[in-house]
Amino acid sequence: MEKAKAVFNEFIASKNLRMTPQRSLILDIFLRKKGHLTAEQLYDMVKRKDPSVGQATVYRMLKLLSESGIAREVDFGDGVLRYEHLYGREHHDHLICTRCNKEVEVVDEEIERLQERLAKRHGFVLTGHRMYLYGICKECRNNVGE
């Protein structure tokens, strides 16, 4: 967490941007939350601490966080972007239950390797990927007909 802040400060400095109380507050709150946050959710949390902060500032900050590598944009395809903090976290993909919307973070090293191979086979050098697996979780399968 302190590390992440240091990274952000460095990013800010390298871009000749400036640290402000708003950015500091937003960063603090963002880092404290696990999982995925929409801009609106984050804005609500920030407003509770300081109602004077505008939502444009939150949107702008999330872009900066993504650029700096501290956050990652996650797009489940429902029209709302989510952000998760990435600092000190492993890469992962998402497994989503289409019935209860439960999300599980998953990784499979072998799949990662095969993705590289597949890309290379087509002459590409991979820079990233997004993989969402959709299915029905065990609980939902047990509760059929409820």
Add this chain to the structure above:
Amino acid sequence: MEKAKAVFNEFIASKNLRMTPQRSLILDIFLRKKGHLTAEQLYDMVKRKDPSVGQATVYRMLKLLSESGIAREVDFGDGVLRYEHLYGREHHDHLICTRCNKEVEVVDEEIERLQERLAKRHGFVLTGHRMYLYGICKECRNNVGE
């Protein structure tokens, strides 16, 4: 193509919906096109054949095509949905060059298998997935500095 139309008619009937000249025209044009189409692109093509068709009808039709299993929504994450016709086509994922936006359709049976395994390991039964690989294609790598 005739098969796809029959499938759509059956879908229409099963839902107590109605076949109309507009729907027929849109379906025709949609099936003729390979690759991905945005609603706007499809609308433009439809307009050329019949300028009286409204774009809401095209949007509505694309939803129906997705529901019926004839089309698939593809979301590259750039804010515009694309649709591809799925009828008689193999499942595939997408490899996208982030420099020139070239899209290649790819499949890797082994990855598909591992996705099933990964989901099962977490108690899920897979119903679908979306996988987008982003990278730089060979041509773009050769043209660095242009």
Add this chain to the structure above:
DNA sequence: AAGTTTATGAAAATGATTATCATTTTAAGA
């Protein structure tokens, strides 16, 4: 053919995100 339902097109609405702009802060230098 009459009646009921569904479809259509035009236009307005939506909703997340981005841009604008006047004003306020920030950080660096004098």
Add this chain to the structure above:
DNA sequence: TCTTAAAATGATAATCATTTTCATAAACTT
């Protein structure tokens, strides 16, 4: 510490793809 140019802020308007609305026009039913 004071000045100042650059950057940040918040309120609001603008975007833009997609959905809704609603009055009118087909399409099935009987």
